[in-house]
Amino acid sequence: MTARRGKKRREGNAWLSRVLAVGVFVFLLAPFAALFFATDWADFHFAQGDLGAIRTSLLYSGLAVLLAVLAGTPLAWWLARGHWRGKWVLDALLMLPLLTPPLALGILLSSFYGPYSPVGSVFSQAGIYLTNTAPAFILAQIYGAMPYYIIAARAAFEGVPRELEQISRTLGRNRLQTFWQVTLPLARIGLSAGVALAWVRAMGEFGIVLIVAYFPQGIPVKLWVNLQDIGLDAVYPLLWIFFLVAVPLPLWIGLRARRQTQALF
Template structure:
């Protein structure tokens, strides 16, 4: 099984004569777009997705069930279909699109649109993974801290977050990969400026597989280290 999982990397290493430095100007801009847009999306997801994940982990009832269903819908919707639906909401002729355009924010084929697409790709994955991390934290520890005089906010930052850090690290790792690797939604509402997945698709159509190996290698280089580091760090953390 390990050999099977390693085969794609072997294909990259033995994929003919190519130079990692053979990146075109459009490839470089795609890298910048993905890194900047992905970092912005992950930051927003962590800030707003973490409270939502904690709410889902600690609340039971119809309202939380509806909230969880709303989190699941973007994840279960095919990416291309989701992109089309987002275009119908945030497009220039749509009410939401017109509203944002009036405040100088265009949400189709702009860097902001790239961040929006990455948010829809990464947020559900982060929230569900982070929720599982919070579920693993014993509620009794939080109750003890409350009886000692800590506020709910202090309990969250001093007790809950440290105990959930392994799972949250995994959630951030998956979020980073989804934000940088989202293709279907980005293809519909943020074709320009192209991120790395869209640029790879365009280059394959125009130049062939052999010509895109430098960008593929760069894509892996900027995508894999963060989740690998977070995952390995989580393994070293005390139980």
């Protein structure tokens, strides 16, 4: 009797978990169902400048994510493996870009990198202008995406057992070889999640880009411009394209990382 009751209780808990999971899933996707029915499919067309905004977002988001990964991976590894007094201060500072409202962060970037600031004037003398230019657009996306990648990459590195790295070192591999041959493959899923998250954040960044690089217009800013100048109907076609170009990359990265990790074992 006791075993039977325990089985029924487990089945009831499993059923409740499924219901809650489905409820949360429906809650998250309900607005997108509304998007499907609100779109005027009979008059589905792009506004002027939409295709240029798509190209801008794809190209510059890719460059921003690449730079964020190249710069953020060493920092994430250092934070994951380093131990020193006052490390919590760096953790708190890393949270500042995440906690700062995007519009406020855009204002801070304009104040620091603007043409009338000391740093901005140095870049201006070198012919690099960090307001309303392609470099400014990429800079804004890096600030919007890199903190998310660093946090995800740090968690991925912390999940790699130190014992495996130590075994690699005892077998004659140096620190760099251990990183490439042991640490990086084992952290692949977490790093891939970080790349996917950084890509989504870069593609969807609006507040920082609006202040720092209104031009060239990417998809998020162009959505806002279409809403202001044309109306709601001009938003839906570009929004559908945004989903089509932004979602496949993180899905592909996640599936590829899982397959490669399964192949290792």
